[in-house]
Amino acid sequence: MTKYDASDMQELIRKIQEHTATAEELRRFLQMTEQPALDDLLPYTEWQQSQEEALPSALKEKVMQAMPTNRLRPLKHYLRKSLPYAAAITLLLTLHRLLPRIGHRQSALLTAATKDGEIKRITLPDSTTVVLNARSAIRYASSPDTIREVFLEGEAYFDVKQNENKPFVVRSGALSTRVLGTAFNIRAYPGETQQLGVVSGKIQVSSPEGKSLVMVKGDQVTYDAAATFVSIAADPQQMSNWQKGIIDMNNLTLQQVTAILERWYSVKIMLLSPGIGQHVLSGTQTNTSLTATLESICFVYNLQYQQEGQVIKIREK
Template identity: 85%
Template sequence: MTKHDATDLQALIRKIQEHTATAEELRRFLHMTEQPAMDELLPYGEWQQTDGEALPPGLKEKVIQAAPQRRMRLLKSYLRKTLPYAAAVMLLLALHQLLPRIGQRTPALLTVTSKDGEIKRITLPDSTTVILNARSTIRYAATPDTLREVFLEGEAYFDVRANEHKPFVVRSGALSTRVLGTSFNVRAYPGETQQLGVVSGKIQVSSPEGKSVLLGKGDQVTYDAAASFVSIATDPQQMSNWQNGIIDMNNLTLQQVAAILERWYSVKVILLSPGIGQHVLSGTQTNSSLTATLESICFVYNLQYEQDGQIIKIREK
């Protein structure tokens, strides 16, 4: 067994305990428990402390009813040998709630994509409103299940229809955002720092490392390559200025703004002079004119640019 297998198993157990595991992740977890030499996947000595301790008969019967008997016998035996009693009970309770979905056909996902410079407004089957920023993609089921779940790549503003019996989950890159009813913005472009801001209500954001933060109205955080959450002391309403055709450059580097310009104007921005990508900008700019935006940026930092078709090169004067 590999280190990757151990990390995968640890992540699966955490998701199941937090009630965020998908049906496919539960299938993979149960498949792993049936493999030989499972003990090699568990490098946590403190787990080996309740060998043979029986589970409550009532709980045992409920869980057995929720899954095929043969598989649950193996799983119950594995849990007794590898998890502390309390953790085993938590895990089995979570499985009891989620396992009925196993075996059901995974619903086909609908995909909506916005092109460069395009903003799209979508109404999901549960009446939640989503506004997609440029060069973004969202995938969702045509019919909402017990867990309303969407997958986002790029940036979107969500106005979630409240339903306390069906939580709404946004999966963006490595993060999982769970809400009941609220409005918030998620920026999750590949290769860029993720950023989340809450306009109303509350959201809970979880990372694969087991970190979790609860955000309320006015809160805003980033999630960086170091797998840590960092609070931002700005108005999250500004984070969604893009809906009104405004580029918010406050506290963004030239490198970050260049990525925004590429998405909005379908161009490639090349920063030729070393270090200029780290210049920190401020203010806002209406994105109706690429030329006006470039001239404004270059004026502030004594830069110059040249454009050849869809290629823009920026350098020091």
């Protein structure tokens, strides 16, 4: 039998909670739960000292359904004996999200991606239409089974083909968005605040912390690093203006706008004067000229820029 130690368990738990664990690492984590001396592998003393609470029956049922049959017995032992609810809820929700098919054959995943400055329209096998913004990618099954699942990194507009028997789920960073048939936009670039807007229909957004939010036509929210949903009073239609080559700068900081410009024009923008990245912009700009966009921004806030090849430096005058 393979030997494991506490550091192995600690590292795998960290990766699972940070959503960086590979499929093989998730399988290894499940194998650890089968070890007779499981308690020796749990390094967190606060887990051992905290008061245990029963898992909600609905959550436990979901986790059980997510696992192959031959894993149920050791996992039940693990849930009951080793993980106090307060400390483990995020981990269990994450496992449910990441392990729906471990031990089962999966359909091959196809990938569609865009480069800087590129917008691409894709039709999925179920006839759902996806428009990818610059520097974005999606992965999806060539033959979806019980659910239609898409993994998104970057920004995309979805016009989902309705199918009540096969819900459509988008995995974007830590969030899971579930729909039946609707049109919505998700912005989920690494290191940036996620943003979701519903153009028509209804979606349900869930986070690893157990938070769930139902959004209908006209709703728009952000999900930040503090795991908080914040409603935005804005028209979701404008959120997808990028499809028309329009940069919507309303209520965005200069730091946020420069990230958009970097993706659209394949440049690196450096903000050299302290605090200028927090300037809040407004209005829209047609994606026709990087020079015109920079000059417009600099004029409003009395800034200047210098371009050296693909590097642009912005500072106060």
